[in-house]
Amino acid sequence: MSYTAADITELDDVQHTRLRPAVNLGLDILNTALRELIDNAVEEVADPSHGGSSVTITLHTDGSVSVADDGRGLPVDTDAATGKNGIVKTLGTARAGGKFSAHTDASSTGAGLNGIGAAAAVFISARTDVTVHRAGKTYLQSFGGGYPGVFEGKDFDPNAPFTRSDTQKLRGTNNRKPNAQGTEVRILFDSTVVPDSSIDIGEVLLRAHAAARMSPGVHLAVVDEGWPGDEIPPALLAPFDGPWGTDTLLDLMCTAADTPAPVVRAVVEGRGEYTTGRGPTPFRWSLTAGPAEPATVAAFCNTVRTPGGGSHLTAAVKGLSEALADRASRIRDLGLAKGEEGPEPQDFAAVTALAVDTRAPDVSWDSQAKTAVSSRSLNVAMAPDVARSVTIWAANPANGDAVSLWTKLALEYARARRSAEGAKARSRAASKAKGLGTNLSLPPKLLPSRETGRGSGAELFLCEGDSALGTIKAARDATFQAAFPLKGKPPNVYGFALSKARAKDEFDSIERILGCGVRDNCDPEQCRYDRILFASDADPDGGNINSSLISMFLDFYRPLVEAGMVYVTLPPLFVVKNGDERIYCQDESERDAAVAQLKATSKKRVEVQRNKGLGEMDADDFWNTVLDPQRRTVIRVHPDDDEKNLHHTLFGGPPEGRRTWMADVASRVDTSALDLD
Incomplete structure (x- = not known):
């Protein structure tokens, strides 16, 4: 058989994305692609310096979707180095964007940082038309099958004759409204690329509404010209003009989940630093929560909804529930039976409706679909800050009734939980007594992980x-x-x-x-x-x-x-430390060598900590030596x-x-x- 260089197939970015769309867009291909365009529009007008404030989503009868903003408008000049115009370079080129330079990316909390998502959306389309209003003129750039060029005719027809042109120079026509500005992208996805995928327009619009609520000053309009898909809930077609923040965001998510919104609420916020590849990096968060049953949690990072939760949601729930449980332990008139314990953090988490909005530069996503945030450093830094803020809120006498209501609901849940656990324990004991050994319920002392199953990395x-x-x-x-x-x-x-x-x-x-x-x-x-x-x-x-x-x-x-x-x-049996420097040692010989090393390199006092047991180890030391897959040593x-x-x-x-x-x-x-x- 022949096996030469000629037998190796080389694909360009458009061909590769159309052949393997999930690589850049995850498994929920069309929803992610459309959300990328909406995220870009919201982010554009969320910055007051860009001069815009409105995003309009239009659902057309042919199944195409238009996303328009009144921001600056995409660049329309020609790049001398590549010959591409600004629209092609921005939306028709993979790994191109304005957030890669250090002075912008280091502090950006935008939804898109990779320069892939919006371009991948264009690549898998049958036709995309991008209209830019800028400096009193209107410019049009089309894409057919992912490539830039020109369609014949004036209608939005993906089957019209198309001429490819990678270096097309844009010529503007005079605007009817000289002061108009912004960008409109109309896209129709190619059904032959993803024949088994469809747009869940309800989920897309829900995320758009959520992003608008987290972006002060952003106004959202949705126009339905006769969408051919499923019926759309009226609440998602309604315009949004404020108010902004996690309070109104929680109302939206409870309505979407068809669960009751809490009447009394804690509205808290904070900020801190976590560690990224750039070193100490600032983050901020805001949270609205209240007692409700069943529980509803909605997590967002950089305006993106993360249905898979992740580090920021774990930190928010942990900080909130632990602070409330601590406050509840100080309430004397809970009506506890003799020997009965008050509600625990897990009980508060089970009766809480919560919406959290986190802004974290250079955040680590689970994938391009951005369904979860994965950053232990963010979790470790954010959880105690949430706990501090909630503790201050709960200690305020004005919030006493809210805390009391929350605690009583958590106590009811705790009693039901303990009763169920007791029944399970009795069932397990009965099974063992019969020698069956078939009771496969999980032990109560198991500290579970969010991810489980073969291939999950758990x-x-x-x-x-x-x-x-x-x-x-x-x-x-x-x-x-x-x-x-x-x-x-x-x-x-x-x-x-x-x-x-x-x-x-x-x-x-x-x-x-x-x-x-x-x-x-x-x-x-x-x-x-x-x-x-x-x-x-x-x-x-x-x-x-x-x-x-x-x-x-x-x-x-x-x-x-x-x-x-x-x-x-x-x-480690020993931790030898000298200020910020720490050396982990397995035995006495390593300990003695580490002490000598630190004494020779610094005049600071050298301390030796002997870990009599794992329970005495510092959490950071334990992470560094036992838990961190990147640094630990295992046999x-x-x-x-x-x-x-x-x-x-x-x-x-x-x-x-x-x-x-x-x-x-x-x-x-x-x-x-x-x-x-």
């Missing part, structure tokens, strides 16, 4: 005790990291029958959490996590725990081991194919075998090299 940490769980809870990224605490040393179940192993609480819990079956029925593809990591103290007891877990997994979960999914973490557990006899000897054979093995190992130790003083 991680499960089996940690040593509740104190270690507390450290993980404070340090982890809840998006993909889950944890479960072990009670002491896990049982040695090597060689046990399955029914006998399931009688052990720790084994039963691990089986239910993983959900992938055991031994011959163990299927890695059914596992809820991509990685299972053992997190035990950096001492001999921790080593024993790791050994017991390794034995359990080699016996009952060997396919997970063979798939490279099981790891042992290496938390992968490998199958023991060459050492099955040793596994049997150490965990399942008679005691004589272990004594013989220890004596053999001891005989090979050079005792003269040991420091026995």
